[in-house]
Amino acid sequence: MTFLEFLLRNRPEVMTRVAEHVMLAGISTAIAAGLGIPLGILLTRAARLRGPVLGAINVFQTIPSLALFGFLIPIPLIGGINARTAIVALVLYALLPIVRNTYTGISGVDPGVREAARGIGLTDGQILRIVELPLAAPMIVAGLRIAAVVGVGIATIAAAIGAGGLGVFIFRGLSMVNNTVIMAGAVPAALLALVVDGVLQFLEHRLARHR
């Protein structure tokens, strides 16, 4: 049975796994953005927090993903053998690029522009909203792009703790020693990553037009 035949014959399950996968990566990236962008902004305001916070977030990146899933399972409330645990782990991985790029993007705004905005009478909130965030937007989106693409990749491992997604085919293929089944998970996951990357890259370029 060829790879394409397998996909066609198992179309309902393939669609379900793709949908699960998009949910895992999408929800975790969205949560990471909701936490990471404000955190990145906070770091530009509180220099003392920068080292400890970036250091802590960095540590998560060094934990192998399969191990991190394992560590999270026994933790009450967030743990368990389900998608929730996987999303927590994916959020932890997605935080670093988002926080770092938000911080770098805002710090990189020309001090002259910020000073002029203050001088003409903008409040701190208006400077953030009207000047800093729009000017940092391409950089922030670049961070989201990295987070989302990495998320799509790591989400394949989430199947190991029963969270579903395209990783289900990969693990099944591994246990069956069947490359066709492995590919049924790996190829759509790779395509998904390419699509996410392309869309966010387009957005990034659109936002960078007038700079």
Add this chain to the structure above:
Amino acid sequence: MIGFREAGYTRNGRVLVGPVTLTVKAGEVVVLLGASGAGKTTTLRLANGLILPTAGAVLVEDRPTAAWDGIRLRRRMGYMIQETGLLPHLSVAANIGLLPRLEGWPPDRIASRIAHLLDLVGLEPALAARYPHTLSGGQRQRVGVARALALDPPILLCDEPFGAVDPVTRRALRREFSRLVRDLGKTVVFVTHDVREAEHLATRIAVLDAGAVVFAGPPEAFRTSVHPVVRALQDDDRQEPR
């Protein structure tokens, strides 16, 4: 309008300005002249409350800047700086209309104000939709003037606004700016290190040296002054090609 009362500013134990005593009356164009590091910009920042004096006081309309709401104070003072003053991601119209929009003006009033200001500074209406990086240096400075005038503030603060344009454009801008502020009756504090610019624009020149005002008087008195710092500025100027 603006009164420096033995105002000083010290940071990290270093005196940047002061004590400065200087009164800027309504309708005056006072040029703060001096070499770089003389404290001109710091003095200007004291006037609009971007920094508060660490000694003495700065009064705006008889009220110390420390007692003003900083945002309200700055919106009563148009502010112009070199080049980077415009927001690069906003169109010309959005730059000029920014403060009116934040002040809650209705859109049609903002639009007519933008059209009026573009005309006032001699820019084509078609430029409204353009972005700052697509304009020439001279055009950008004109947009800067228009933005500073947007809320029709009684006072304009200018920090070497024409520093980054070529000499020919610079002279034209200076001439038009001078006429404009006279026609509109604005009170202006203008920072420059350019003696000719000072002589051309000022109703009064205040020379700063090491954070202190060492000379204040009309351009005629400036030309005949024998104060060593004033003489040094004039000598430097004469050595440059006209």
